[in-house]
Amino acid sequence: MTQDELKQQAALRALDYVIEGAVVGVGTGSTANFFIDGLAAFKDRIAGAVPSSEASARRLAAHGIRLLDLNDVTSLPVYIDGADEIDHSLAMIKGGGGAQTREKIVAAVADKFICICDASKRVTQLGRFPLPVEVIPMARAQVTRELTRLGGRPVVREGFVTDNGNLILDVHDLAISEPAALETTIDGIVGVVTSGLFAKRGADILLLATAQGVETFARA
Numbered sequence: 001m002t003q004d005e006l007k008q009q010a011a012l013r014a015l016d017y018v019i020e021g022a023v024v025g026v027g028t029g030s031t032a033n034f035f036i037d038g039l040a041a042f043k044d045r046i047a048g049a050v051p052s053s054e055a056s057a058r059r060l061a062a063h064g065i066r067l068l069d070l071n072d073v074t075s076l077p078v079y080i081d082g083a084d085e086i087d088h089s090l091a092m093i094k095g096g097g098g099a100q101t102r103e104k105i106v107a108a109v110a111d112k113f114i115c116i117c118d119a120s121k122r123v124t125q126l127g128r129f130p131l132p133v134e135v136i137p138m139a140r141a142q143v144t145r146e147l148t149r150l151g152g153r154p155v156v157r158e159g160f161v162t163d164n165g166n167l168i169l170d171v172h173d174l175a176i177s178e179p180a181a182l183e184t185t186i187d188g189i190v191g192v193v194t195s196g197l198f199a200k201r202g203a204d205i206l207l208l209a210t211a212q213g214v215e216t217f218a219r220a
């Protein structure tokens, strides 16, 4: 089975968590795209979707799925999104698509974060995938110095601008032994908008697609 087929299996399993008549929070990336494509069949049975990026908004709209502004939503039972890495406590690295700020905002509102991944994303320790950090452009050099002080090697994602008009530093070589503490530290650097560490608000449920089928893990 290809990685894309596994991503699709996890994404389609997440449709079981969509609540009839409710709003759905929708993530960003290739796995989330499979979810959006599957959600199209349910579009008349949900109140609408809150997207976490312009790209997901376009894909949802192309399927005729009603888009909702997060500010107009009072209840969001589920947020469904992929990850670049996820550990056994269901802490994640996200932001491979550079959308982590809006993803973190929508996830914060949702009652449940359902993470959809192929098996390659599961790790025992986060950090092999370079940590994406969204940064206000004028703070690039200062934030680079601070991240270097933390032991990382930040690299500007060339030619990339986030939906919020900012840049992404991909931070290599970080030893992430305490994800929640590092998230607090990095998100506290002046000029950082949002790090791609999702530890303080990790996933509640992981749907992990393996060659043997989709396994479900719940946060302990």
Ligand code: 5RP
Pocket: 027, 028, 029, 030, 031, 032, 081, 082, 083, 084, 093, 094, 095, 096, 097, 098, 099, 100, 103
């Ligand atoms: C985008 C993300 C994605 O969830 C993450 O990059 C995984 O992407 P994919 O599903 O394409 O492997 O955080 O900002």
